Amino acid sequence: MARKQNGSRLVPILRLGLGSLFATALVLPSLYLAILNSIWAYLRSNAVYQASYFETLWTVICYSAIEPYITHVFIQNPDWRFGSPREPAGERARGTERTRPKGMRRPARRLGEGLTYIFPLLAMDLTMIKKFADVPIEAKLISGNYAPDLAASHSGHFLLPSVHNFTLDSPLQTTRALPVLAPSSRRLASELLLSFFIYDTAFFLFHLALHKVPILSSWHSTHHAHGPMHPQITNQLSIAERLGLVLLANFSLNIIGAHVLTRTLFVPIFVWLLVEVHAGMDVPWGLEKILPKGWAGGSRKHARHHAGGREGLEPFFGWWDGLLDWASSGEKPKSVE
Ligand SMILES: *[C@@H]1O[C@H](CO)[C@@H](O)[C@H](O)[C@H]1NC(C)=O
Ligand SMILES: [Zn+2]
Numbered sequence: 001m002a003r004k005q006n007g008s009r010l011v012p013i014l015r016l017g018l019g020s021l022f023a024t025a026l027v028l029p030s031l032y033l034a035i036l037n038s039i040w041a042y043l044r045s046n047a048v049y050q051a052s053y054f055e056t057l058w059t060v061i062c063y064s065a066i067e068p069y070i071t072h073v074f075i076q077n078p079d080w081r082f083g084s085p086r087e088p089a090g091e092r093a094r095g096t097e098r099t100r101p102k103g104m105r106r107p108a109r110r111l112g113e114g115l116t117y118i119f120p121l122l123a124m125d126l127t128m129i130k131k132f133a134d135v136p137i138e139a140k141l142i143s144g145n146y147a148p149d150l151a152a153s154h155s156g157h158f159l160l161p162s163v164h165n166f167t168l169d170s171p172l173q174t175t176r177a178l179p180v181l182a183p184s185s186r187r188l189a190s191e192l193l194l195s196f197f198i199y200d201t202a203f204f205l206f207h208l209a210l211h212k213v214p215i216l217s218s219w220h221s222t223h224h225a226h227g228p229m230h231p232q233i234t235n236q237l238s239i240a241e242r243l244g245l246v247l248l249a250n251f252s253l254n255i256i257g258a259h260v261l262t263r264t265l266f267v268p269i270f271v272w273l274l275v276e277v278h279a280g281m282d283v284p285w286g287l288e289k290i291l292p293k294g295w296a297g298g299s300r301k302h303a304r305h306h307a308g309g310r311e312g313l314e315p316f317f318g319w320w321d322g323l324l325d326w327a328s329s330g331e332k333p334k335s336v337e
Contacts, residue, residue, distance in 0.1 A: 011289045018290065022193075025185035032185035040182030040261060052143075052176045053125040055263065056118060059246075062268045063235065063275075064114075068107070070231045070275045070283075080281040082303050083228060101228045101280075113235060120243060129162040130176035133257035139177035145170040158254040183259035191253075191262040192269070196316060199252035199270075204320040206244060207313045219244075229280025229303045273316055277302045287316065294318050 024031055043049045051057070074081065129144035137156040138148035145165040146154070154162060164173035183191075210220035222238040237245070249270060253263050276283050279299045288298030297318045305312030310328075314321045 010285050014285055014290050022189055025189035027186075029184040029186040036182045036185060036188075036261075043261070043264075044178050044180075050175050050178065052130060052173045053122055054176065055267065056121040056125055058264065059267050059271065060114065060118060062271045066268070066271050067231055067234060067275050070279055071104075073283075074231055074279060074281055077281065080283075081228075082280055082282070082300065101230045103226050104230050104232055116239060117235070117242060120239065121246065126172045126174070127164055129164060129173060131156055131158045131160075131162070132176070132179065132260050132263075133158075133254075134179035134181070134259065135177045143175050143177040144173060178260055183261050187259060188262050188265065191256055191258045192265060194256050195252045195258055195262070195266060196269075198255065199249055200314055200316045201320060202248045202252060203245070204314045206248060207315075208324075210241070211313070224306060226306070229278065229306055231275050231279050233280070233306070234275045234278040277315060288318075294322065297321060 048054060048057075129140055131140055135156070137151045137154065140156050140162075141148050141150055141154060144162060145167060164170070166172075207220075210216050219238050219240040223233070223236055223241060226233050226236065235242075249266070253266060258266070273287060276286060277297065277299050280303055281299065283299055286296075286298050288296040288301075290296075295318055296316060297312055297314050301312040301318075301321075302315075303312075311321055311325065313324070
């Protein structure tokens with residue numbers, strides 16, 4: 001069997017498929033009206049979807065499916081890894097056999113990692129009222145075990161946290177109030193594009209601070225403590241950094257008033273792209289190959305960041321890194337200092 005060519009045929013197919021999906025979603029929302037309405041009617045009445053901890057659960061499910069899949073691809077394709085003999089000499093490194101790189105853990109050893117992720121988020125889910133866009137304040141109050149006529153004295157704004165009204169009958173915040181209407185496909189597609197752009201910008205700044213501000217750098221050192229790059233490094237994070245990452249994603253969705261269904265779609269795409277950029281290999285379907293040249297960062301650039309480079313601070317796109325490069329290219333060369 002001929003060796004798989006990295007992405008030669010996949011990329012045009014993905015461009016066409018994803019491109020037409022996005023274009024039709026934006027331009028012809030009537031095409032998706034019926035299907036979105038029935039999906040939303042189903043989800044809205046589903047008890048698991050109504051649970052306050054649905055997004056925490058959903059993120060764990062998505063991560064537990066996506067990361068092991070990309071790890072499998074990594075194990076199966078040693079010659080795609082950065083550092084394999086196929087790579088340019090400068091990037092060649094240790095260990096290219098079909099093995100796990102040092103530091104990669106077996107699934108059974110990762111329960112603790114899962115629990116440290118879940119615990120702080122679950123604690124918030126079970127104590128605070130969810131405040132999503134397009135949900136009437138009365139519905140939010142009812143979900144938090146308050147009388148709906150308290151609307152005048154409570155804020156439904158996402159930036160003002162409200163604690164559940166704990167009683168014996170209702171000791172925890174177990175549900176979340178959902179919008180009545182489904183979003184249009186135009187709204188879904190534009191909210192997704194916008195939220196990824198906002199997150200990418202926000203995380204770029206956060207990441208820059210993690211590298212430049214000495215007090216913060218201890219939060220980030222966990223993420224950089226590893227040998228050769230591999231997909232599991234995606235979630236090798238200090239609790240503070242992981243929480244920062246989740247809160248920034250939440251903020252990026254909240255600030256544009258994203259529909260709950262947008263949030264649900266955001267999670268798998270977000271997790272996918274995050275694992276992809278940490279893959280430590282030349283991913284054949286990489287975002288940097290699908291988007292026009294220079295628009296996305298890609299796993300190679302991010303691996304260079306992990307190897308100590310100054311570039312690749314952006315998680316998904318490449319514009320801010322480009323700007324930073326351009327701005328700092330006027331600086332004195334390091335050797336002069
Ligand atoms: C995410 O944002 C919603 C508001 O839309 C808020 O209710 C929820 O507590 C936030 N979750 C986290 C983990 O911050
Ligand atoms: Zn970093």
